[in-house]
Every structure is written in structure tokens, then in C-alpha cells.
Amino acid sequence: MQDSFGPQDVNQAGAILSIDLGAIRENYRILRSRLTRGRCAAVVKANGYGLGATRVAKALVEDGCDTFFVAHVAEGIELERSIGRDVAIYVLNGVPPGAETQCAAAGLIPVLNSTEQLQAWRAAARRLAKPLPAALQIDSGMSRLGLAPSEVDAITADPASLDGIDLKLVMSHLACADEPDSPANALQLRNFEALRAKLPSAPASLANSSGIFLGGGFHFDLARPGAALYGVNPTPGKPNPMRQVVSLAAKVIQTRTLEAGAGVGYGHSYRAAGGLSVATISLGYADGWPRHAASRAFHDGVPLPFAGRVSMDSIVLDISALPPGTLGTGDTVELIGAHQTVDEVAAQAGTIGYEILTGLGSRFHRIYEGG
Ligand SMILES: *Cc1c(COP(=O)(O)O)cnc(C)c1O
Numbered sequence: 001m002q003d004s005f006g007p008q009d010v011n012q013a014g015a016i017l018s019i020d021l022g023a024i025r026e027n028y029r030i031l032r033s034r035l036t037r038g039r040c041a042a043v044v045k046a047n048g049y050g051l052g053a054t055r056v057a058k059a060l061v062e063d064g065c066d067t068f069f070v071a072h073v074a075e076g077i078e079l080e081r082s083i084g085r086d087v088a089i090y091v092l093n094g095v096p097p098g099a100e101t102q103c104a105a106a107g108l109i110p111v112l113n114s115t116e117q118l119q120a121w122r123a124a125a126r127r128l129a130k131p132l133p134a135a136l137q138i139d140s141g142m143s144r145l146g147l148a149p150s151e152v153d154a155i156t157a158d159p160a161s162l163d164g165i166d167l168k169l170v171m172s173h174l175a176c177a178d179e180p181d182s183p184a185n186a187l188q189l190r191n192f193e194a195l196r197a198k199l200p201s202a203p204a205s206l207a208n209s210s211g212i213f214l215g216g217g218f219h220f221d222l223a224r225p226g227a228a229l230y231g232v233n234p235t236p237g238k239p240n241p242m243r244q245v246v247s248l249a250a251k252v253i254q255t256r257t258l259e260a261g262a263g264v265g266y267g268h269s270y271r272a273a274g275g276l277s278v279a280t281i282s283l284g285y286a287d288g289w290p291r292h293a294a295s296r297a298f299h300d301g302v303p304l305p306f307a308g309r310v311s312m313d314s315i316v317l318d319i320s321a322l323p324p325g326t327l328g329t330g331d332t333v334e335l336i337g338a339h340q341t342v343d344e345v346a347a348q349a350g351t352i353g354y355e356i357l358t359g360l361g362s363r364f365h366r367i368y369e370g371g
Contacts, residue, residue: 022370265308
């Protein structure tokens with residue numbers, strides 16, 4: 001099945017983003033098969049890493065995924081509306097003060113990261129006169145979110161501090177999971193074990209995508225992969241065990257032949273040698289292609305280097321490697337796909353696949369394949 005969605009008519013769009021839901025499902029099954037124990041959730045925050053949270057979640061439900069993580073309450077409410085109450089939806093950033101009633105009404109499960117969030121959620125439970133589900137995050141060493149060891153001790157000392165809380169999960173997050181040799185991983189694992197032993201018993205969760213590849217000791221009861229589902233390599237420096245999910249094709253809007261010495265683009269940072277054939281494509285940094293990301297496109301496997309700087313809405317390509325007349329207005333070139341992965345695009349820009357994916361533009365026409 002192939003269907004389309006997006007703000008842009010395909011005829012008007014400058015670029016087409018294809019999202020292979022079948023590959024996302026296969027990646028979910030690959031990750032699940034790596035687990036020595038426990039279940040596998042899916043992280044669909046930031047609109048499913050930019051690929052469409054609802055579409056992704058609906059596809060994964062088909063493979064038995066029944067637990068999802070978003071970052072914001074609004075993301076959770078939207079997901080709940082579209083996929084319903086048969087799944088658990090955790091909110092990683094917790095509940096902003098004042099949003100407790102709305103969060104509870106939508107059946108969302110906040111990840112409580114601080115004593116403040118815990119107290120506000122307990123107050124909501126008292127107000128609503130019923131226990132409310134929650135996850136507790138403990139900081140095992142990333143120093144980003146979660147209860148400090150002293151706050152965990154305070155709960156141990158006064159178990160009533162969890163009154164009104166239906167504790168569904170105790171979790172923590174790894175800072176260096178993509179660096180398997182980092183001593184931080186074993187240290188965080190030890191801290192997590194020690195801290196969770198002080199809390200009432202509940203299912204535990206530690207591993208993100210890369211954490212799954214650190215070994216069974218990190219798996220616990222629930223894994224929380226995000227990026228790997230979307231094809232980002234969870235084992236940097238080693239072959240990518242995941243299937244490619246995204247392809248991006250940009251349309252040619254003009255072609256021309258340049259005279260020797262012609263300056264191309266802003267700042268004339270590029271000057272044409274004689275008789276240079278170029279094509280201008282309808283995609284630029286406003287579409288999430290950073291100025292210093294990978295600087296070539298492909299046509300039928302032939303690399304086409306960028307000529308000059310990336311503009312806001314366009315890029316000029318040197319197409320002289322192609323036989324004359326190969327590319328004309330309306331034809332497309334590949335920017336992400338079989339010849340150039342999201343990770344490669346990111347590496348050139350000094351960033352990570354996560355940032356490229358979540359930045360991919362709202363102006364693209366989107367095609368979902370293989371739901
Ligand atoms: C984003 C996030 C994940 C998913 O991480 P990936 O590296 O994308 O697999 C898991 N847990 C928490 C707490 C997160 O913030």
C-alpha cells in the first residue's frame with residue numbers, strides 16, 4: 001500500500017520525502033529480537049523523529065507494540081486521540097505545572113523526573129480521588145532528568161511519598177550508550193540497580209536504541225528505542241544493523257550551461273570551469289538541509305556535487321557527469337537514499353542523524369510506503 005499525506009501537492013512540492021513504514025516495522029522486530037528479556041516500546045517523540053508519530057505508531061501496533069514514549073503532553077494527547085487507549089503512552093518530560101488534569105484525562109502516564117513533579121501528580125490524584133499511573137525516572141549519571149540519589153532516599157525513608165501513585169515503571173537514561181567502551185555505561189547500570197532497589201518494586205527500563213546493543217544486562221523489562229527504528233545506526237563505527245527508512249528526492253526547477261568563470265550562488269564561493277552544466281533543485285536549508293551537510297546529490301547512482309552554497313530554498317548542482325539532457329525541469333535527484341544515508345548527511349555537517357531527521361522540512365510532500 002502506498003498513500004500520501006502532507007501540506008503540499010506533489011506537483012507543487014519542491015521535494016518528496018518517502019517514509020518506509022515496512023522498514024520501521026522490520027527495525028522494530030530486529031530490535032525486539034536482540035532483547036534477551038523484557039518487552040520493546042517505541043519512542044515517537046518530536047512527531048516520530050520528524051517522520052509522523054501517528055503513522056509510525058499505528059504501523060508498530062500491527063507488530064504488537066503497545067507502549068509508546070513522547071516528550072510532551074500535547075504529543076501524547078494527539079497520539080492518544082489517533083490510536084486510542086489500548087496502548088500505554090508515557091510522557092518523558094513529565095507534566096508541566098497546571099497540565100495535570102488534562103494529562104490524567106487523556107490517560108497519559110507521565111515520567112516523573114523531580115520531587116516537584118511527583119508532588120504535583122500526587123495532588124492531582126487526591127483531587128481526582130483515584131490513583132494515577134506514573135513512571136519514576138532516576139538519574140543514574142546523565143545529570144539531565146530524574147530524581148537524584150538523595151531524592152530516592154527520601155522516598156525510601158517515607159514510602160507514603162508515593163501515595164496515590166500507581167507505579168508502572170522505574171527508568172533511567174544512558175548518556176554514552178553509543179560508545180560501548182565508555183566506563184560510564186557500567187557505572188550507570190550499577191547506579192540504576194542500586195537506586196531502583198530502594199524503590200517499591202516495579203518494571204524497570206534503561207536501554208535506548210544503542211543501549212540494546214550493550215548486552216542483556218541493560219535490557220530489563222522494557223527497552224525504549226527511538227532513532228534505530230528510523231534507520232539511524234545505533235552502533236556508530238560498525239555496520240548499521242537497521243534498515244534504511246527515509247529517502248529524499250528533490251526536484252530540478254531549472255538547468256543551464258555556465259560560461260567559464262561564472263560565479264555560482266551567494267558569495268560566488270564557486271566559479272564554473274568552461275561549459276559547466278548545472279541544475280537548480282528546489283530544496284535548501286529552510287527544508288532542514290544544513291549549509292554544511294553532505295554536499296552532493298545522486299542521479300542513477302552518479303554523484304552530483306553542489307556548486308556553491310546552499311540557499312534557503314535552492315541548491316545548484318554540477319551535473320556535468322551526466323550525459324547532456326539527462327535532467328530537466330521536474331526530474332528528481334536523490335539526497336537521502338540508497339547512495340547517501342541520513343548518518344552520512346549528518347556526519348558531514350558535524351551532527352547526528354537524529355538532528356537531520358527531526359529537522360526535515362514541513363514543505364516536503366510525504367509518501368508513506370508499506371504501512
Ligand atoms: C529520546 C529518548 C529515548 C530514545 O533514544 P534513542 O537514542 O533515539 O533510541 C529513550 N529514552 C529517553 C529518556 C529519551 O529521551
